[in-house]
Amino acid sequence: MLSQKVAQQSLRRLAVQQPYALRWSLMNAASPAAIALGRNIQTRQAATSSNSSDPTKLLAQQRLNRPVSPHLSIYRPQITWIGSSIHRVTGLMLSGSLYLYATAYLASPMLGWDLGSASAVAAFAGLPIIAKVALKATLAMPFTYHCMNGVRHLIWDLGVGLTNPQVIKSGWTVVGLSTISALLLAFL
Secondary structure (H helix, E strand, O other): OHHHHHHHHHHHHHHHHOHHHHHHHHHOOOOHHHHHOOOOOOOOOOOOOOOOOOHHHHHHHHHHOOOOOOOHHHOOOOHHHHHHHHHHHHHHHHHHHHHHHHHHHHHHHHHOOOOOHHHHHHHHHOOOHHHHHHHHHHHHHHHHHHHHHHHHHHHHHOOOOOOHHHHHHHHHHHHHHHHHHHHHHHOO
């Protein structure tokens, strides 16, 4: 019990007072008792003022002087990160709508709704042509994009097309092919 307490105190002392001393002492195999007593500890002069005795205040002050990481607003939008974001959003849209429809379909007998295929076909048949095409395109675009981009990722898993020009070209190819295929599905 006493040895554990000595070891804990020595590690705490090292972590607060001299962060590099722990690594140095472990490399030189100093015992915890020697560390606790202050022997065999590498010392260095701190480049701080003498009036700051609290290490937590010193660390807080040093953090204020560190550079801030750049934000996304300084970067030019690229097809790679936009495509990755859209792929995730379309996956959420497709799975979310599936779960929502499946839940409504299971609850429909209790609520008195008719969500069968016959009622869906009848409701869709009553729409004007422009509404039909718009609805089909709205449903087809996330599906086709997610499908085409999924194939792109499978090709990447093979180790093909991973250079920057190839990634940019395949990104725009996915956008073009998914738009064309969504429009073809909408006009069928």
